[in-house]
Amino acid sequence: MSDLGALALRFALPVALLGIVAGAFAGVKRRDDWTQVAERAIWIVGLFVAIAMVSLAVAFANCDFELRYVANNSSRDMALPYRLAAVWGGQAGSLLLWLFIMMIYACACVAFQGRHNRTLMPWVTVVLLANATFFLVLLTFVTEPFEKLPPSHVLSDGTGLNPLLQHPVMLIHPIMLYLGLVGFVIPFAFAFAALVTGELGSQWFRVTRRWTLIPWLFLSVGIVLGGRWAYEVLGWGGYWAWDPVENASFMPWLPATAYLHSVMIQEKRGMLRTWNLLLIGLTYTVCLFGTFLTRSGIVQSVHAFAQTPVFQTVFLSYVLLTLFIFVAALVMRRGKLKSPNRIESMLSREASFLLNNWVFIAILLAIMCGTLFPVFTEALTDQRIAVGPSFFNLIIPPLALFLLFLTGIGPLIAWRRASRTMLRRQFTAPVAMGLVVGIGSWLWVRERLGSIDIGEVYGLLTWGLSAFVITTIFQEYWRAIRARVRKGDENPFQALGTLLRKHQQRYGGYVVHLGVVCAMIGFAGSILNQERLENVKPGSEIELAEYRLRYLTADALPAQHFGGAKVRLALYRNDAPVAVMTPEKRMYWLQDQPASIPSIYSTLTEDFYVILTALERDGSATLKLYYNPLVNWIWIGIVVFVVGTAIVMWPHPSTVSHPDAT
Amino acid sequence: MSKGTQIAVGASVIALLLGWILVTNSGGTVSFAYFQDLSSFQASAVDQIGRATRVHGYVVKGSIERDLQAMQVEFRVQNDPPHAGAPVGQTLKVSYGSLDTPDLFKDGAEVVLEGVLLSAGPDGVYHADKVMAKCPSKFEAADTTKAASL
Incomplete structure (x- = not known):
């Protein structure tokens, strides 16, 4: 089955290349029959990639530890849903997921938009297939998901997935995020096609607006789910730490949101044409750049995968090339992009939307500078200097x-x-x-x-x-x-x-x-946050804000692929009992990695959040308590x-x- | 309204905001240097007394003592990762004024300490405000480099 996957990826590559040639030929010669060839190439590449994706999932489901990637990211003791989530738990699989989702978007685009946009479609297919080609090259030559271990290295069990990723949110958060990031390829492709063909009327952005809303929605949900995961799993009492990978997911959201606003000005008043195209180009390149940042290990992050020079060079060239081609096309068409209208007053909707765009871009620049600061300082002074969350919380x-x-x-x-x-x-x-x-x-x-x-x-x-x-x-x-x-x-x-x-x-x-x-x-609720660290013996109590916590007992966790202990705590609010909380301290045997699982009592006005920092030798528990007002409103939002x-x-x-x- | 004015207005609004941030936060510490290794830190220990620093090392096996009464943790760090048989080398005593240790903090763990060296010499104590621990097993790290070089 895994051979089938590897084979499918190998076959997809030449088909994609042929599709690019067909699409470009159709675009130059205005030959609709060749556009149809390119569209069929998209369907075929999509089918091959789907086969590869399914066969990798089957390899994970069947614990096929002959594959290096499966052996490194899965183990027999993991439940089936987590074995499947492990498909994108590492570098190669996450790139395959990226490609798979891109092909879903590409096929959907051909199916739903193909009929209406015959002039734009050839160049849309070229852009989509060119991006697919890049990922196919990566997956066949740089990081192969189907690479086999030498027979002498094959073990009966794998090394397992990072325990922190073994959480229900991790089943959907990466997919949501990728559906967001990858989906911006469609508006990008339409914007590029509009530039190449010079069909810069209302057609491209009417299509694009809708196709921007879809990934934008997924991205928003994905970002918030990531925060939720951090809150429930990482056990530091917060949901957002301005970690590079969080920034990478948030950065494309900013120009995309700016675009969704400024495109309304173009719709109503025909203004900001160049700006809107630029925002689309920026959104997609920032998506790629963010993926590059977090997947290449160039910026230190809890989520970063290992550094490999080949991967870094190839991926960075791809990002820069994408940006360069797009900007070059924009510059060549600048004559056609002039708007007949101007902003008449600062007290107008146009002006307020323009300001809104400026602020979105300012936030983007601030986050980008903060994230890349260590890279800049290393280049200039040989010393990596990072900015912490305080920088972002200031700006x-x-x-x-x-x-x-x-x-x-x-x-x-x-x-x-x-x-x-x-x-x-x-x-x-x-x-x-x-x-x-x-x-x-x-x-x-x-x-x-x-x-x-x-x-x-x-x-x-x-x-x-x-x-x-x-x-x-x-x-x-x-x-x-x-x-x-x-x-x-x-x-x-x-x-x-x-x-x-x-x-x-x-x-x-x-x-x-x-x-x-x-x-x-x-978010603003955090100004009223309180925290407290205490060491308590069984039977004694800690108070924080209007809450009182009594330490009842400590119990061993039933042994499974992790062991450890949990404590039972009675929670009182204004002296009325409200909940029994059970924070855990786990030890994942296989990875020799401990993890603290917080217990959260959540209401509309505040969260009461407890972490078992340590169960001490004398039977006392060291507990970290957080009182976090209004957190629930983020999830409601x-x-x-x-x-x-x-x-x-x-x-x-x-x-x-x-x-x-x- | 000309394009130049629009840009000027937008830019000045943002410049004013950023300026205000800088004015209200001059003297704030928003950036920090990456860590020094323990051996290079100790080589210049005398100069570093009383200064905010970040030091990288490994927890000496068996050195962790949790003092529940005083609510603090004491341990020693060494420069090289602890292997069976390898010499421990020069160590530094660390006093961390909290019981709030990270999950990955344990014997042999790779740690980055943030704090102040109170006194140099063999009895010197490093007073840590923050202890960050790294996961010792980066299995993918060794692996993908290998895959890439094949």
């Missing part, structure tokens, strides 16, 4: 707050130029609400903490601005529903339905904003965000046909 919050502010402003001010009476009508209630909540939480936090420093000011501003934005959103809904109800025979619920159907982009967008605001409220994006993307009969119309 990012003010920029994010400004974005939050724009989230409230942008949708409410008019295109072109806003009038003073309009501003008063739109902003009186939201500003009042923001001030009330901001000042209220300032008084409350001051009483709780005694004093307020800059980090806490950020938190208070977040809550004030959140109240402001939420009020604007509800005001928009309220006014629109009221207008419809007054006008005719719709009841409020019907009116709401009509809004979500007929103006899905606008009213779905508000729901997305609401989700982001929820998450921001949750992403659910709201998904609902909002679904409203925006929902294919209503009236809108589905519009790609044909243009």
